[in-house]
Structure formats: structure tokens, C-alpha cells
Amino acid sequence: MINAIVRLSIERRYLILSLMLALVGIGVWSYQQLPIDAVPDITNVQVQINTEAAGYSPLEAEQRITFPVETALYGLPALEYTRSLSRYGLSQVTVVFKEGTDIYHARNLIDERLSAIKGALPPGLEPEMGPIATGLGEIFVYTVEAMPGALQKNGEPFNATTLREIQDWIIKPQLAQVPGVVEINTIGGFDKQYHVLPDPQRLLEMEVTLDDVDEALRRNNNNRGAGYIERNGQQLLVRSPGQLATIADIENVVVGRHGTTPVTVKDVADVAIGKELRTGAATRDGRETVMGTAMMLVGENARVVAQDLAEKLEEVKASLPDGIKVEAVYDRTMLVDKTIATVQKNLLEGALLVIVVLFLLLGNFRAAIITAAVIPLSMLATMAGMVRTGVSANLMSLGALDFGLIVDGAVIIVENCIRRLAESQQQNGKKLDIRERLHLVFQATTEVIRPSLFGVAIITVVYIPIFTLTGVEGKMFHPMAATVVMALLSAMVLSLTFVPAAVAVFMGGKISEKESRIIIASKSLYRPILESALRWRGVVISGASLLVLACVWLLTTLGSEFIPQLDEGDIALHALRIPGTGLEQSIEMQEILEQRLKAFPEVDKVYAKIGTPEVATDPMPPSVADNFVMLKPRSEWPDPDRSKEALVAEMAAAVEQLPGNKYEFTQPIQMRFNELISGVRADLGIKVFGDDLDKLVVTANDILEVVEGIEGAADARVEQVTGLPMLSILPKRMTLARYGLNIDDLQNLVSTGIGGKDSGLIYEGDRRFKLVVRLPETLRTDIDSLAFLPIPLPDGGFVPLSEVAELELKPAPAQISRENGKRRVVVTANVRDRDLGSFVEEVKQRIKEQVDMPSGYWLDYGGTFEQLESASQRLSIVVPVTLVIIIGLLVMAFGSLKDSLIIFTGVPLALTGGVLALWLRGMPLSISAGVGFIALSGVAVLNGLVMLAFIRDLWHETGDLAKSVVDGALIRLRPVLMTALVASLGFVPMALNTGTGAEVQRPLATVVIGGIISSTLLTLLVLPVLYHWVHRKEANRLNKQ
Secondary structure (H helix, E strand, O other), rough: OHHHHHHHHOOOHHHHOOOOOHHHHHHHHHHHHHOOOOOOOOOOOEEEEEEEOOOOHHHHHHHHHHHHHHHHHHOOOOEEEEEEEEEEEEEEEEEOOOOOOOOOHHHHHHHHHHHHOOHOOOOOOOOOEEEOOOEEEEEEEEEEEOOOOEOOOOEEEEOOHHHHHHHHHHHHHHHOOOOOOEEEEOOOOOOOEEEEEOOOHHHHHHHHOOOHHHHHHHHHOOEEEEEEEOOOOEEEEEEEEOOOOOOHHHOEEEEEOOOOOEHHHHHHHHEEEEEEOOOEEEEEOOOOEEOOOEEEEEEOHHHHHHHHHHHHHHHHHOOOOOEEEEEEEEEEHHHHHHHHHHHHHHHHHHHHHHHHHHHHOOOOOOHHHHHHHHHHHHHHHHHHHHHHOOOEOOOOOOOOOHHHHHHHHHHHHHHHHHHHHHHHHHHHHHOOOOOHHHHHHOOOOHHHHHHHHHHHHHHHHHHHHHHOOOOOOOOHHHHHHHHHHHHHHHHHHHHHHHHHHHHHHHOOOOOOOOHHHHHHHHHHHHHHHHHHHHOOHHHHHHHHHHHHHHHHHHHOOOOOOOOOOOOOOOEEEEOOOOOOOOHHHHHHHHHHHHHHOOOOOEEEEEEEEEEEOOOOOOOOOOEEEEEEEEEHHHHHHHOOOOOOOHHHHHHHHHHHOOOOEEEEEOOHHHHHHHHHHHOOOOOOEEEEEOOOOOHHHHHHHHHHHHOOOOEEEEEEEOOOOEEEEEEEEEHHHHHHHHHOHHHHHHHHHHHHHHEEEOOOOOOEEEEEEEEOOOOOOHHOOOOOHHOEEEEEEOOOEEEEEHHHHHEEEEEEEEEEEEEEEEEEEEEEEEEEOOOHHHHHHHHHHHHHHHHOOOOOOOOEEEEEHHHHHHHHHHHHHHHHHHHHHHHHHHHEEEOOOOHHHHHHHEEEEEHHHHHHHHHHHOOEEHHHHHHHHHHHHHHHHHHHHHHHHHHHHHHHHHHHHHHHHHHHHOOOHHHHHHHHHHHHHHHHHHHHHOOHHHHHHHHHHHHHHHHHHHHHHHHHHHHHHHHHHHHHHHHHHHHOO
């Protein structure tokens, strides 16, 4: 079969070469269609259910909303787990489904369950599902600001309310239409509202109640149609317009009568444009602003959507009032472009190094060009495959591509062809005619095609374990394995077809096979070393065994992490204030913090989100702010060589001096990654489960003490669950009854007066604004004067609030978190200057020894290390199975278990170099490094396969084992050196690069380079020695015969 394909390729060589042009066309088209991203989106299939419950305390939100919603979701098909958060005025339940569940199907199932429990929820509350976006869906953030001195048409300066109106009614509708955008989420500014502010004094004088005002506004704000009448053959529509349109209209609404005089709204209340009671705010560079965040639909191309948004934003600017500035502060395209630039640089430099090595070692320009042509061709074929399978081009998918590995098969074939052609020309003393040349190319190709194909097949097989990874780690590494396998398979097909065809066409004429000086020098050095190694075989074999054992021990000391952290170039800073800090106070503190950060010359801009946005995708209390510090390009830094760690440390020291804040430093995407993976924003989350909130907090604080005492712990804290100050208005039941009142009357009055009551809408063209009745701001915020708020009695009199209720100030729970229906409190910690694996081990050990858990309470550990554990467990099963498959393939190639096992010894010998390289560079063992080891075992086997196949054939021809081992090893020195050099040099740029995203690729490249160096040295010495030692008795027996 293989021979037939090679023969066909040589006979129909021009057809094959013209097919390559078609491949180029398909590849170029695929490249234009290829989705490009920074990292694979690892979000699990999750749906958020948000319920806004104005005025509900965290305990009430948990009891009345969160619990019924969680209970309704039990037994959903493919449900993995639920987690929830109950805060003041908000219940959020996150439902996580098993991998592979269709998100739309999952939402339909939830929708069914939610409609079934509507009756169990308090009236007026409507659970809503969050946008169909992933956790990494926040791809574009912009701010809306007024230029200094800019004025509105009425001559007044722009304020936070007018900026919000511009965002909601001009910018948002246009950006929301960009394909791939699922939501534009707004935070900051104030929703414009029409406020009716009754004065209790005037209400008493006119004998009007708050309910009267609300009722009058509702009944006097409507348009009504009354059908039509026909008159003189004409149809007249009948309407009765009564809708309120202006402040004057509202003021003239009649709310009652005082004697015979009508009482209007303006007699008892002031009417004005007012501000909502907002839940969140936004700041930028030390001043308040309005911010919009574009959320991307699941499965869209982040780079394309972000670019479209940026273009649309430019168009939107033309429709804005004069003096308004809209500017993007975060654009995912920048990170994607920087990451892809890193990958492109690595691939280009790798390809160039590979081509240089081919020229140097093959000593023939045409041969080197043919081999190098395999690189772009296989890359184009891979891109076509990526588009077909939906794999995006990102740091992980392109991160393991090594052109050295890709051209390995071609190198072996071309090297053998030119060696045979040159030998034949020298023997005949003339050029070969075409038939002879084609026949020789066929022979030379088929001679080495089997070991080279088996080698590629083995490298492909070693990537199979990666496909068995599931969950987050699966999503992270599947694209990498898929791309490498596609590249190797396309290279394998090209080795069978394009390479022999190209050799047949282009290697006519005189063929000079000049052994380069490097090879000549290597051979003269290699022969005496190999001969002495054969004499001292016991020393060589025991030395190699000791080296393997030493490296196995060294491996256990390296430490472990999931994947190295990708340096995104920007900083995310979580600022925490005392629970109960008001939004306005938070904004003041935030402005001081941002001015301090902006003072750093490396900082380009600082923006922050405080509290909860319009759509509660990421709910936070007003006391918490997410700060994003965007850095300038390194070339603009005062000291471009300064490390980011040093900058973060200096920033931390600078902001620690500001009172009232605690901080956590991380990065924008990393923060989201951690949160998505385990619901925890840190590297490690220790979840304490139980029923009693107070006990949970005590236990969590005990754990915090232990964690803080462990080396490497940073930003350790307990989530804020207590300390929310609450003013409770406690009804006196008996007194209420004496006055003929009930609790509902009292609560309605307090709720309307302080919280406000929606009494309809005011329309301005397309725009609509709420009409709200509530007490004037001076009264609302004065707790002492609230005691004198008049409560209307059924008989027409009034009593002060303090007569029928007590006012009490005391702290209450700030939030209640649950997971799988059980309350939990989380202790979080980040890990600095230490590997994650050993840190978690120490934490577990210390907690077991030092913390006494109450009965009925238990711990669960979450965070990125969970992925490390699950990936390690799975790989520990699958990798041995794969190694057995490799031995099976070798037996198929050689038909001898003994020879297969000799070649297989190359795997542990290769791993020694990888371990030493990691140790020398001070890198822990991560899944990235693990992937490097997987690739390495394939390369090691390939080298051994090529060498031993040749030695065995020589021995069978000549019958002299010792001579065959030495001669065979010398003849195969060049291809072995070439494949090793080419494969390791392909990874050199990756190992040394410092661009965005290089951290993730570095361990992988380091392992492969270290491993290939050791593997090559050992293949050249240990394998021939082992082969000679194992087969010496058989050779002696044959010689005697």
C-alpha cells in the first residue's frame, strides 16, 4: 500500500505538484476564515438566574427566592452543581451543567422550571436568566465622559444623569446591533427619573396621604382609545389622551380636596428630575464616569466582535451631542493581537532556524528547499483542518507546533535519497537517466519510509492522552493536541506524496552530496567514543540507569502547578472596603486610589466598577471595586527592563498607605478564569460548609490564621459575609391594633417614603423614564426626623412613626453563599513565589492538625489546583496505556519485542533531559511541561527507530554485528543529528521568548529542548551499546554456523 502510493507519486509527479497548488489555495482561504483568540474559552456550560428583589435583606432573599429557585432545579438532566449568592436586593443562582450540554437546551429546561415556581415566589418578583455569554465574554469596555467646559443645550454642564441617558438611548442601541454582541451592560451615572417629593408637613395640612398621591398619579397618566365613529362616510378614530409629559403636567394632577378646593401635586410636593437609588458606579482616572461593557455571545470570534465594536463606536461618535467623549478602555483585540504576535514570532523564527540547519547539514540547496517546503504546506493543510473542526488559532492551539517535528519524516527521506543518488552517480561516473533516477528515488524512499511513518504515527499516538482530559483542562489542551496531530498527519501525507515527487522532479542533473564540516567533525569525534562505549558497555548502561533514577527523584522535588500564569500585560486589582460602606463613600475612596495608581509613569489608564451593574452578571456590594490598571507599552516605560512583579510590588506598597482598603492583585482574564473554574477568584479557595452562619465565620477565621502562617500565601482573606449595618423599623403590634392599623399599612408607608414607589412612566419619544414618589432626600437620610413621619389612621387622623414602631440600628449578614443547597463561607488565598501543588498539600496538612471542625461542618478545596489534580489523575492512567500502545506499534514495525523494548528505553532517557532542563530554569512541573514530555517520548522513539532499523538491516546483510553497529550508527549520525537539531531548534524561540503569552509555552519548549539533547546523546551511545549487548549471543551463534 505504502509502496504503491510512493510509486504513484513518483510516476504522476507533476500531478502531485499541481495538487500542492490547490492545497495552497485551500489553505490561504482557510487562513482568512480561521477564528483567532488569545486563549481557549474554558467556561463551563453555565446559566445565571438573577432575581432583583428591592428591599430584601440577604436572609430574606435566601429564604424567599434563592431556596425555592435552587429546589426547583433539582433533578435537571445533566446538572453538575448549583451555587448561589444572596445579597441585599439580589438573589443570584448559577447553574452549571455537564460538558457538552447545549446551552440553549439548558436554558429551555431552566425556563420550564422557573415558570412552574412563579406562585412560590413573592408577588412582583421575576427571576431572569443572564445573557448567553461566557465568563470571558467581556471583550470590550468603553467610558462616556463630558469634555471640560462642555454644556448641554439648556446651558447647564453635563452631569452623571445626562451621561447615563446618552449611554442608554444613543450609544447602547447602536452597539447592541453589532453581530456577536449579546448584551451591553451599563454601570455608573444615574437612571433619569421624575421624582414627586411630598412634604409630610404639607400633606398633614391638606389631609392627603402618600397613597393618595401615588393613586392620583396612576389614575391621571394614561391615553385611552374609544374605537371609531363613522360620519358622512368618513371614519373618525376616538381617543382620550391624558398622558403626563412634563413636570408642569405632573404638578397639576389633582390629589384630593381640601374643603371645596382641589389639592394638586404642587400643593403637597416638589416635582423634579431626580436620581435613582443605584447599586453600582464606575470611575476612570480618578473621576466618576459612565461605563458600558459589551458581552460576547457564546461561540463567537472574540477578535472579530471586538474589532466590529471598535469600528461601530467610531461611527456612533457622529451621533453624540457636542462635547461628549466616548473612548474604549479595554479591547480584547489588543491581547489577542499581542498573543498571536508571540505565536507568529515563535513559528517564524522556529521555521527559519529549521531551514538554516537543513542547509548546513544536508549540504545541498535543492534538497533543503524541498524539505523546508513541507513546513508551509503542512501548516496550510492544518489551517484547513482547524477551520473544519472549529479549533481557533490561539496561544494553546498553536503553542505546541514545532516545525522540526513536522519535517522529521521529510528530512529522513530526502537525506537518504540524495545519499543514494550521489553514491550511484559516483559509482557510474555519469548522470543517471530518468528511469534509473526515478527507480532509485523509489528505492531510497521505501527504504526509510516505514520507520519514518511509524515514527510520525508514534508521535501522533503520544498526543492521545491529551484528548482524554475533560472539563477545564480538556478545553485548555484539546486544541493543542488537535492542531499538532493535524500538522503531523498532513506532514505524513506530504512525506508519502510531495517529497518523493519533488525529489524526482528537482533532483536531476549532477548531485553533489558534500558532507558539511560539522558532520565530518561529528563523525570523527563519534567513532572513537562509540567504540570505547561498546568496550565499556557495563559502565555506559549502569551510568544511564543511575541518571534515570536520579531524575525520577529530582522530578518529585520540582513542585507543581496547573498552567503557568499568562502575563496579560495589564493588572486587575480587587479593592475591598468595610462591609456597609456606602456607594458615594466608595467612589470618594476610589478616586483617591486611582489618582495614586495613575501617578505611576508605567500606567496608561485606570478604570473601576464599583458594586453591581445594570445586569448583575458579576454582583458585588457597594463596598467592593474591581480596578483595571492598563499599562503603557514597555517601550514607553522609564525603565523598559523593569519586571512586572517589581511594579506590582511597588503599587501594592503605595496603595497600602491609603486607609480603609484591602487589596488583591491579579489580572483581568486570570481573575475571570479562577472565578469560572470554581466560583472563587483566587488560586485556592477553602470552602467551609454548614448551617449556622456565625459558626461558619468562626471556623473560616480559624482557617485563615493557619493559611496566613504558610510560606507563599498572599491576599489571604475570608469572604465578607457579616457586618452590613441595617436600620430595622420594628412594628409594635398591639399599638398598631389599637389605632386600627396593620403591619402592611406601616410597611407600605415606610417602603414608599424611603425606598420610593413607581407610579408610572413618562415618555419622551422613544425614551421612557420612571415616575417615582418618595420623601425628599433631606428627610429620607435623617434617621431622627423619620421617627416623626406621620402615619395616617383609618378615621382620618395621624400618629408619628415612633408611636407605632421602634427604630433599631444593628449589623446583619452582608451576603449568604450556597453551593449545592448548603451554606458556605470561603477562605481564599493566592500563591506567590511558590508552586501551587506543594502549597495546597501544606495547607491541607496544617488545617487537619490545627483546626477543630464542629460536627456537621466540612471542608472542600476549590481553585485552579483542582484542575491540576484531575488532569494528573487522568494522565496517570492514560499515559501508561499510551506507552503500551507505542511498544505495540514498535513490535509491528520490527516484528521483534526485544528490539522494540531496546528502542523504548529511549523514552526514560529522553525524559531525564527534560527534568534537568526544568530544574535548571527553576520551573515547576505543570500540565504544559507534561505535554512537552508527551511530545518528547515520540521524538525519542523516532530517533531510535531510524537508527536501529538501519543497524539491523546492515547486520543481516553483512553478518558482522560489531561492525554493523558502528557503521550503521555512523551512517545514521547525520539524520539523527538533523532530526534532533531541527526538532529542538524549532522550539528555541518559544523557550526564550518574553512576549505576551510566552509563559504558557516556555515550560513545554524547555522540556522538549532539554529532552532532545539528552535523547540524542543517549540514542547515539546507549542504543547501539544495548543492541550489541542484547544480540551478542545470537551473533556469536550465527558466526559459528
